[in-house]
Amino acid sequence: MTKPCNVPASFPEALEAGRIPMAPLQIHEPGKTPLPHAEDQVAVGVDLGTTNTLIAVARNGRPEILRDRDGQALLPSLVAYTDQGILVGKPARQALLDDPHTVVASVKRLMGRGAENIRAVAGSLPYDIEPTDENAGDRMVRLRVGGRSLTPVEISAEILRAVAARAEASLGHKVNRAVITVPAHFDDAARAATKDAAKLAKIEVLRLVNEPTAAALAYGLEKGAEGVYAVYDFGGGTFDISVLRLQMGVFQVLATGGDAQLGGDDIDHVIAEHFMQERIASLGVSTLTAGEARMALMSARLAKECLTTEVTGNWSLDAGGEQSSHDLDRPTLDRLIGPMVERTIDHCRDVMAEAGVTPKEIQGVVLVGGSTRVPLVAQRVAEFFDTEPLVDINPDEVVALGAALQAEALTVGSDQLLLDVTPLSLGIETMGGLVEKVVRRNTPVPTAQYQEFTTYQDGQTALMIHVLQGERELVDQNRSLAQFELSGIPPMTAGAARVRVTFMVDADGLLTVRAEESTTGIQQEVAVKPSYGLDDKAMAAMLRASLENAEGDMAARLLRESKVEAERIALAVDAALIADGDLLSDDERAVIDGFLIDLRSAVVADDRDTVEASAAAINDGTSEFAQRRMDRGISEALTGVALSQLSDTVDSGAKT
Amino acid sequence: MSATQIDGANGANGQVLQCWSCQGPVSLGLSFCPTCQAIQSPRQTEIFAQLGLEPTFDLDFSQLEKNYFSLQRTFHPDSFAAKSPQEQEYSLQHATNLNDALKTLKSPVLRAEYLLQFHGAAVAGGPEKTVNDEAVLVEAMETREALAEAEIPADIESILTRAGDGIRDCTTGLSAAFADGDLTAAAALTLRLTYLVKLNDEAVQRARIFSRGT
Numbered sequence: 001m002t003k004p005c006n007v008p009a010s011f012p013e014a015l016e017a018g019r020i021p022m023a024p025l026q027i028h029e030p031g032k033t034p035l036p037h038a039e040d041q042v043a044v045g046v047d048l049g050t051t052n053t054l055i056a057v058a059r060n061g062r063p064e065i066l067r068d069r070d071g072q073a074l075l076p077s078l079v080a081y082t083d084q085g086i087l088v089g090k091p092a093r094q095a096l097l098d099d100p101h102t103v104v105a106s107v108k109r110l111m112g113r114g115a116e117n118i119r120a121v122a123g124s125l126p127y128d129i130e131p132t133d134e135n136a137g138d139r140m141v142r143l144r145v146g147g148r149s150l151t152p153v154e155i156s157a158e159i160l161r162a163v164a165a166r167a168e169a170s171l172g173h174k175v176n177r178a179v180i181t182v183p184a185h186f187d188d189a190a191r192a193a194t195k196d197a198a199k200l201a202k203i204e205v206l207r208l209v210n211e212p213t214a215a216a217l218a219y220g221l222e223k224g225a226e227g228v229y230a231v232y233d234f235g236g237g238t239f240d241i242s243v244l245r246l247q248m249g250v251f252q253v254l255a256t257g258g259d260a261q262l263g264g265d266d267i268d269h270v271i272a273e274h275f276m277q278e279r280i281a282s283l284g285v286s287t288l289t290a291g292e293a294r295m296a297l298m299s300a301r302l303a304k305e306c307l308t309t310e311v312t313g314n315w316s317l318d319a320g321g322e323q324s325s326h327d328l329d330r331p332t333l334d335r336l337i338g339p340m341v342e343r344t345i346d347h348c349r350d351v352m353a354e355a356g357v358t359p360k361e362i363q364g365v366v367l368v369g370g371s372t373r374v375p376l377v378a379q380r381v382a383e384f385f386d387t388e389p390l391v392d393i394n395p396d397e398v399v400a401l402g403a404a405l406q407a408e409a410l411t412v413g414s415d416q417l418l419l420d421v422t423p424l425s426l427g428i429e430t431m432g433g434l435v436e437k438v439v440r441r442n443t444p445v446p447t448a449q450y451q452e453f454t455t456y457q458d459g460q461t462a463l464m465i466h467v468l469q470g471e472r473e474l475v476d477q478n479r480s481l482a483q484f485e486l487s488g489i490p491p492m493t494a495g496a497a498r499v500r501v502t503f504m505v506d507a508d509g510l511l512t513v514r515a516e517e518s519t520t521g522i523q524q525e526v527a528v529k530p531s532y533g534l535d536d537k538a539m540a541a542m543l544r545a546s547l548e549n550a551e552g553d554m555a556a557r558l559l560r561e562s563k564v565e566a567e568r569i570a571l572a573v574d575a576a577l578i579a580d581g582d583l584l585s586d587d588e589r590a591v592i593d594g595f596l597i598d599l600r601s602a603v604v605a606d607d608r609d610t611v612e613a614s615a616a617a618i619n620d621g622t623s624e625f626a627q628r629r630m631d632r633g634i635s636e637a638l639t640g641v642a643l644s645q646l647s648d649t650v651d652s653g654a655k656t
Numbered sequence: 657m658s659a660t661q662i663d664g665a666n667g668a669n670g671q672v673l674q675c676w677s678c679q680g681p682v683s684l685g686l687s688f689c690p691t692c693q694a695i696q697s698p699r700q701t702e703i704f705a706q707l708g709l710e711p712t713f714d715l716d717f718s719q720l721e722k723n724y725f726s727l728q729r730t731f732h733p734d735s736f737a738a739k740s741p742q743e744q745e746y747s748l749q750h751a752t753n754l755n756d757a758l759k760t761l762k763s764p765v766l767r768a769e770y771l772l773q774f775h776g777a778a779v780a781g782g783p784e785k786t787v788n789d790e791a792v793l794v795e796a797m798e799t800r801e802a803l804a805e806a807e808i809p810a811d812i813e814s815i816l817t818r819a820g821d822g823i824r825d826c827t828t829g830l831s832a833a834f835a836d837g838d839l840t841a842a843a844a845l846t847l848r849l850t851y852l853v854k855l856n857d858e859a860v861q862r863a864r865i866f867s868r869g870t
Contacts, residue, residue, distance in 0.1 A: 250729075445755070506733070
């Protein structure tokens with residue numbers, strides 16, 4: 001015997017089924033209720049890029065980039081820590097020339113990273129790295145800049161503050177909620193670091209959205225794109241390739257691939273290395289200071305940009321008081337960067353196979369990111385997909401525009417649906433340094449997957465859970481995210497314990513791990529605080545240091561949360577009164593109406609204590625009413641007018 | 657307000673639960689309170705029902721996808737981003753269940769294993785992973801060996817063809833076995849299908865390595 005189909009009945013269907021009398025009350029669809037006072041504070045979309053950062057806002061489905069006073073859309077992702085204060089963007093670029101050791105560039109590449117991940121240029125680091133303190137709570141890399149010791153999270157927060165200020169100037173109100181985009185291939189540590197940076201900048205992250213997905217959203221909504229699309233996103237520091245199906249407002253990521261450490265910066269490195277080799281050949285070996293290394297990278301970048309339109313050019317390097325001159329033409333550049341571009345094409349091939357589509361089935365290829373301006377890149381993409389790539393929307397702006405559209409959707413509501421996947425496999429370490437995958441890459445998120453593990457020694461009472469991210473077989477080849485211990489397992493023979501490890505990935509792509517021993521029910525849950533992340537203590541200290549009015553902000557936030565909750569309670573009581581008001585005498589009804597009036601005036605009065613007291617009062621004051629409603633519901637169910645039958649009726653109604 | 661369930665009500669007939677938000681009655685099958693519209697915690701654990709389908713091996717995939725999209729539109733956390741933490745948590749649970757149910761239903765192996773459990777049959781090669789079907793065992797060992805020894809793309813091609821044919825046979829057989837209620841046959845076919853799918857995946861992997869020439 002099978003049960004009738006069980007499509008959940010949402011409220012409007014219940015309404016049609018006549019369950020709820022119509023009333024002169026504004027009734028919202030589930031999930032569509034706007035926040036109180038949300039309309040005066042629009043949420044923004046931020047493309048926090050390696051090279052440039054953009055901020056955009058969407059109103060009534062029309063996204064728009066917010067520009068600075070000079071009309072510039074791009075804010076260079078440069079932060080200078082000078083004696084005069086902190087400079088972000090163009091002013092920091094000037095400081096890069098005057099006093100390069102005070103400036104940090106491409107900080108995004110260091111998000112969630114340890115010191116060992118930072119690449120050297122010809123033996124010289126472009127950053128001064130603080131020695132790592134093994135005993136410190138966090139192992140995130142720290143940079144020494146302008147006499148300060150800073151984490152990438154703090155530096156990114158400065159960039160976010162700068163774009164938020166730009167948006168506030170342009171919109172005329174506070175900006176404190178945003179969708180922030182991240183490379184699809186950002187791992188858990190980098191995503192968590194991005195959220196921490198937003199927290200420091202006093203911005204609530206509504207959602208982390210993958211950059212290629214945001215770009216697809218912009219194309220789908222702005223250009224009406226439908227079908228299977230590839231998004232080739234080659235930015236300043238990362239490469240992503242995503243294959244999506246766009247149909248009737250659903251944006252479904254079929255597969256994504258890429259490399260979080262491959263971008264325009266690497267092209268600059270290759271060119272800088274080439275210049276350095278020429279220089280060494282003519283002037284002999286010399287070591288560069290951090291500042292000189294950065295200047296060399298800047299010359300390399302200028303050469304790259306120039307060669308997008310020109311076929312040849314000449315650049316000079318200045319270091320240790322000696323100048324060298326370097327010619328570069330496009331064929332040489334193509335030869336230098338060829339292997340890198342082929343790596344991106346290899347990723348494209350793999351992702352197409354993962355997605356189960358052939359290049360022929362691809363409706364269009366969207367180009368995103370500044371590095372797609374390199375002629376060889378555009379040419380190879382066109383060859384591989386056998387179609388002229390789309391650049392209808394500016395590749396620099398498309399991600400921010402998509403983020404703004406999603407920010408509006410999350411706050412105001414919309415019909416679009418983004419279904420994304422986890423870019424990298426997640427697993428745990430097993431015996432012999434092997435990785436057992438628990439969540440495979442390209443699994444749609446949110447997801448919860450589990451695997452059972454057991455003890456390998458008699459009497460073993462604890463199990464070390466080592467969480468890893470990546471595709472390789474061996475622990476050492478993957479990225480270590482976190483380690484924790486499940487203890488208190490009763491002594492048993494080896495292999496008798498049953499430890500179920502559940503990986504939960506939320507819509508931001510962030511991981512929570514739960515471990516449970518099933519014979520005893522001992523359970524441990526950890527929000528994965530990445531090994532390279534900041535611990536809570538460090539985060540708290542930074543918040544204190546950075547927020548002059550931290551207390552005021554916290555209070556404002558708590559008030560807002562209380563008001564959201566109070567609003568929900570008031571609406572719930574309204575609905576209950578409409579449905580079951582006949583269970584109350586006139587006097588009882590008047591009392592509850594009084595509570596409602598108190599609650600609503602408390603919300604308007606903006607005082608958190610009053611709001612909470614009123615909410616508590618109405619909870620108490622309606623408990624008898626709730627009991628009567630339950631009694632009626634149960635007796636109806638027992639006396640044949642069964643709610644279950646009603647729900648079946650509603651369900652079959654929902655099916656058609 | 658606390659998310660209480662009235663134990664008496666639950667125990668009395670199992671049909672009526674209390675809404676965590678307005679405290680009123682909600683019948684078990686509903687995901688939204690009929691009175692205050694608040695999302696409820698997911699109660700449906702049967703995955704075909706979660707996706708609004710009859711439990712069968714021969715799925716209508718276009719219907720599956722249609723239902724999945726429409727349910728995700730209703731439950732996805734993006735629709736609850738501006739809601740209270742409790743509502744966000746329930747939406748996350750619903751959306752997670754839908755994704756995980758879809759994954760199981762789309763895979764012939766997982767779908768067959770789930771149906772076997774659903775009908776109360778033991779899954780061969782389940783937790784113990786013991787293979788007691790000798791024919792399958794021998795076939796698996798032979799093809800594994802052939803794959804390991806493959807030197808030219810054509811060798812892999814022929815293994816892929818063989819795996820593909822086998823997978824087709826298994827799924828056809830499974831659909832007949834489930835239709836006849838022959839769970840013993842279904843269990844045996846599920847086991848063979850499991851190994852064939854694995855073989856196919858490994859062969860695809862090898863083919864990819866060959867085509868890249870590394």
